[in-house]
Amino acid sequence: MxxxxxxxxxxxxxxxxxxxxxxxxxxxxxxxxxxxxxxxxxxxxxxxxxxxxxxxxxxxxxxxxxxxxxxxxxxxxxxxxxLPATDLPTYIKYLQWMHFSEGSAMLPLLLALYVGKLGDAGAPLKPRITSEIDNHLRYLEAELGCNDYLLGAELTAADIQVSFVVEVADARNLLDDYVNLSRYAERIHSRPxxxxxxxxxxxxxxxx
The missing domain is CATH 3.40.30.10 (Glutaredoxin)
Structure with a gap:
């Protein structure tokens, strides 16, 4: 087990x-x-x-x-x-999302957390960090579009991997301007x- x-x-x-x-x-x-x-x-x-x-x-x-x-x-x-079938184009998208979560999206969110503890000393870094966070959230927002999940109508393991990014952003009150992401978070959280x-x-x- x-x-x-x-x-x-x-x-x-x-x-x-x-x-x-x-x-x-x-x-x-x-x-x-x-x-x-x-x-x-x-x-x-x-x-x-x-x-x-x-x-x-x-x-x-x-x-x-x-x-x-x-x-x-x-x-x-x-x-x-x-898991999408490996012979489908959606499998490449699936792999991309699996790596996007920790390879791209989480870094600026973590930097925002740690740099925020530096007070004024961290101020020069904040604009670049904020820009990168917005870049990733805009990308997610656009890719979701009208879809329920990242690859379309059905949940995949990629959604489970990316969910932590969305939840961290939500915990930092960063989803207010992202309608698709906000609905996505609600949809995930309502699953039995x-x-x-x-x-x-x-x-x-x-x-x-």
Whole structure:
């Protein structure tokens, strides 16, 4: 059985959502952030040397990194669900979204968080960071268009990977000018599997 090493208020919530969408049995091992530093506890390093979440174990196999975990689960347990056929052009778009989340979109959002703690010392960096965040959100907004999900009418694992970007932006009150993204967030959060994942994973409040 898959065991999810789940850190509160973290990327591991989307792994729980994925497992609920696929209806896969899994076990949760809970970890709590330090209330002062907001860092993961040192005990996570006993699971993986980086000491970060998400990380899963499946028997003797240990898998870290959200994208790798999602790919592993959908390819091993998905039976074709949440994944476009590899011979379709949409598969290339799927791969693009899988890498976009952490490869492009999350960097300026994280920089905004850390630079914001520098006060006036970080002021020279803020215009460029804000510009990059807006660039990525505009791209997402345009690509969604009238679609329910990133690849069209059906949810894929790419939506689960990108969801964290949208949720971080929402937590920073950045979605007010993005109608499609705001509706997308509402659509995701209303899915029964998403709600079940919250019930199992516990309180989920980014920025908390």
């Amino acid at each position: 898959i065991k999810v090493h789940h850190l509160n208020n973290s990327r591991s919530q989307r792994i729980l959502w994925l497992l609920e969408e696929l209806g896969i049995d899994y076990e949760i091992v809970n970890y709590e952030r330090d209330p002062v530093t907001r860092l993961a506890p040192a005990t996570l390093k006993a699971v993986h040397p980086l000491g970060k979440s998400p990380v899963i174990t499946d028997g003797d196999l240990v898998v870290a990194e959200s994208g790798a975990i999602i790919e592993y689960i959908v390819h091993k347990y998905g039976n074709g669900r949440l 599997a998403y709600i079940r994942a919250l019930e199992r994973g516990g309180p989920y409040r980014l920025g908390a």
